[in-house]
Structures are given as C-alpha cells and as structure tokens.
Amino acid sequence: MIKLIDLTKVYKGFCAVDEINIDVKAGAIFGFLGPNGAGKTTTIKMMAGIIKPTSGQIIINGMNLAEKPSAVKQYVGFIPDRPFLYEKLTGFEFLLLIAGLYRLDHTPLFDHRISELLELFDLSHWKDELIESYSHGMKQRLVMCASLLHRPGVLIVDEPMVGLDPRAARLVKGIFKEQASNGTTIFMSTHSLEVAQEICDEIAIIQTGQIVAKGTSEALRRMAGVDGDLEHTFLKLTEGKRLGHEKFLSAH
Numbered sequence: 001m002i003k004l005i006d007l008t009k010v011y012k013g014f015c016a017v018d019e020i021n022i023d024v025k026a027g028a029i030f031g032f033l034g035p036n037g038a039g040k041t042t043t044i045k046m047m048a049g050i051i052k053p054t055s056g057q058i059i060i061n062g063m064n065l066a067e068k069p070s071a072v073k074q075y076v077g078f079i080p081d082r083p084f085l086y087e088k089l090t091g092f093e094f095l096l097l098i099a100g101l102y103r104l105d106h107t108p109l110f111d112h113r114i115s116e117l118l119e120l121f122d123l124s125h126w127k128d129e130l131i132e133s134y135s136h137g138m139k140q141r142l143v144m145c146a147s148l149l150h151r152p153g154v155l156i157v158d159e160p161m162v163g164l165d166p167r168a169a170r171l172v173k174g175i176f177k178e179q180a181s182n183g184t185t186i187f188m189s190t191h192s193l194e195v196a197q198e199i200c201d202e203i204a205i206i207q208t209g210q211i212v213a214k215g216t217s218e219a220l221r222r223m224a225g226v227d228g229d230l231e232h233t234f235l236k237l238t239e240g241k242r243l244g245h246e247k248f249l250s251a252h
C-alpha cells in the first residue's frame, strides 16, 4: 500500500534521509522510530507531498506521488507534528473548511459524518467554541478528526501521542486500531516505544537518515539480541550505528 523506494532528501549538502526503502501492507499500522533529528519528519513531509524528495519514489495505493500528487493527497490523511489551526474558527467551522478543501459535498450525510467524528474524538461539546480556547490535546484531536473526514485509505501521522493525556492517548490508539481493522493503512512516527509495541504491526528504526532495523517488535528484539523491552532494543540498535555501520549490517 505504501512503498518508499530509495527515498532521499538532501538539505544544502546535508543528507537528512538517505535512500530509505519501506514497504507497508494494506491495513497495517507501521511505526517509524528514531532519535531526534533522525529524519522521521522529513520522510513524513515528503510522503504528505509537502516537500519534494531529492531522489527516490513514493508510491501510495499504486500511484506515484510525483506523477499524481492530487490523487494521492485525496487518498491520504495527514496529521503533522505541528498542525496549523485557524484559531478564530470554531471546531465545527474548521472541519467545514477542511471538508471544502477536500471538495466534500455539504449534505445531511456529511453533517452526520462530522457529528460522528466529533463524538468519536470526544469533542462534541466543544464544536461551537473557538479553537483558541481549546487545550493542546483538544487541538490535536480536532486535527485527527479533520484528517479522517474524507475517509482516507492511508493515514500518515507525525507523533500523534505528544501532549495527549492517558485517556486521550488510549482513545486515539483505539481509533487507529479500529481504522486499521477497517482497512486503513497507518504510517506513524512516534517516540513512544510503548505505543509502537502495543499497536504497530511492523516498526522501522531510522538513524541519521538511514534505516538501521525493520521488523516486528519481536524480530527487532531478536536482532538486537536483548531479552528486555523495546527500550533496550531501541538503545541497542541505535547504538550499533554509532559503533560502526558494518557492525549493524551484520545484524540483518
């Protein structure tokens, strides 16, 4: 469903993403992990069509993003790490604005869809309040709501759990699982190893722009040769790169 082929981004001579290859199956939740500055957001921005790759391909649902940007964007829901919201709109008005951008018709069925999503994200009571009065977590949930309006087949999410309280995080994890079980493919970056372990079918770890490990959390643990939790695995695998790339490669 999602294929990244030799995807590369060079910023003024600095290679932020270095020929990465990732293949995500339809209906899977894919976790993208890595230390700060590893290249996660850069990869995600390329997948969302916000920045252009220096080289490589992004194929989503069989469509090449470079060739069919509108069709791919119509198929994708994107939740950025730092979303921009029009604070002088109410939550409901914001959703109508986004629906307009996706050219969704304002029908009674559509109104029902908005109410359903607001309910799902526990925002119904706040829909007529200005966004400027929302807490961080409420804004985050409103953006998630907006990203699902057009029923995307692929959801691309940059650090969804940051700033969410435990109840909201549980709610969002449940919604992601539900979406995936209905066939939506989810690609998410996260620093939460617990979240990755709990809901991701497969995980890739990126470091200094390169994928250093890929597989189920169980496979990564085996690869790292540690008995402990995913935190130990993560530390071990990202340490390998610092010790020398050759050492890491032998772990494959």
Ligand SMILES: Nc1ncnc2c1ncn2[C@@H]1O[C@H](COP(=O)(O)OP(=O)(O)OP(=O)(O)O)[C@@H](O)[C@H]1O
Pocket (backbone or CB within 6 Å): 011, 014, 016, 034, 035, 036, 037, 038, 039, 040, 041, 042, 043
């Ligand atoms: N517009 C830019 N111009 C130059 N360098 C950039 C730009 N955007 C990102 N970078 C660099 O690319 C590298 C990868 O950044 P990126 O934001 O993708 O990391 P990340 O994995 O998302 O990190 P974090 O976990 O902190 O969110 C960093 O070294 C960053 O400084």
Ligand SMILES: [Mg+2]
Pocket (backbone or CB within 6 Å): 040, 041, 042, 081, 158
């Ligand atoms: Mg980032």
